[in-house]
Amino acid sequence: MSFESSCDETSVAIIENGDKILSNVVATQIKSHKRFGGVVPEVASRHHIEEITICIRDAMQQADVTYDDLDAVAVTYGPGLVGALLIGVTAAKMVAWAHHLPLIPVNHLAGHIYAARFEKPIQFPALSLVVSGGHTELVYMPKEGQFEIIGETRDDAAGEAYDKVGRVMGINYPAGPTVDAMAAKGHDTFNFPRAMDKEANYDFSFSGLKSAFINTYHHADQIGEKLNHDDLAASFQAAVVDVLVDKTMRALKNYPVNQLILAGGVAANNGLRTRLQSAIDKLPQTELLMAPKKLCGDNAAMIGAAGYVLYKEGHFAGLDLNADPSLEFEWSPDVEQ
Ligand code: ATP
Ligand code: MG
Ligand code: FE
Secondary structure (H helix, E strand, O other), X not given: OEEEOOOOEEEEEEEEOOOEEEEEEEEXXXXXXXXXXXXXXXXXXXXXXXXXXXXXXXXXXXXXXXXXXXOOEEEEEEOOOHHHHHHHHHHHHHHHHHOOOOXXXXXXXXXXXXXHHHOOOXXXXXXXXXXXXXXXXXXXXXXXXXXXXXXXXXXXXXXXXXXXXXXXXXXXXXXXXXXXXXXXXXXXXXXXXXXXXXXXXXXXXXXXXXXXXXXXXXXXXXXXXXXXXXXXXXXXXXXXXXXXXXXXXXHHHHOOOOEEEEEOHHHHOHHHXXXXXXXXXXXXXXXXXXXXXXXXXXXXXXHHHHHHXXXXXXXXXXXXXXXXXXXXXXXXXXXXX
């Protein structure tokens, strides 16, 4: 059984052998956060408390299992909102204690990467592009359980930028999927900046792009000019995708790998998936492994997939496991072996 509650999704899944989903119940709180234009931590915690036992029940019913069928309990213990994480961690500890099951502590970002495991096995060395609501990172993985961050965003995360420009255009949180759909209908006519694209590092920056977008939008508003929203979306997306693809391809030159893994909420983006696929098609030695679209956002199945690897390696936590809101990107640093 696996748990995810780091942000605004309460999720419980039952996974068999790390790659078969028996159930994956996701209770999203989008409706409650929509009117604030983003996630309100206190509201998130309250929802997790209300939803978690219902998710446990539904996940077990859908998978048709009893507690006797379970081998271990995996849970996201960071990074994320502390009050939100604590609900999942406490629920997981409760199940582990009551049913004498080992407890597996999982890093949320490792979970995002291992969502790709439901597509096919990961082959190391691999490079992961993790693009989500809170992170934009290039992670080199020489072998299972080793993560080396070789590049990251200096300011906004890609998903955060999508949500902010979407909000300016009057699109509800989370704006990513809608902006993606609008971009498919528009054209890249605004020529927004591609920040840090030519710099010799693997870092990203999206706040300049966000400001350029907002300035363009407000300036047009002031002079009473109506801008085409689809073209705005297409121009924004082209700038984001250009930088993500360019930096990733440059990283692959110095880090030759068997697989490039695309993961995180923004990995569901159609423009990014298509562009990355055609770029990787030109590299015969590297294959692109993308998390299935419906498993890109937060869910417990991905936590179960990462947890299974830790389970096989015997990485368990004690019942004193605590939530760590700013957990570093490591496999499982504070575990008992
Ligand atoms: P983190 O994983 O960094 O802690 P998070 O869990 O909040 O943050 P995710 O759930 O992985 O983030 O991803 C949510 C983000 O993905 C939101 O910002 C959302 O707008 C974005 N997103 C979802 N679908 C798409 C899409 N098709 N195109 C672009 N962005 C998208
Ligand atoms: Mg979310
Ligand atoms: Fe996430």
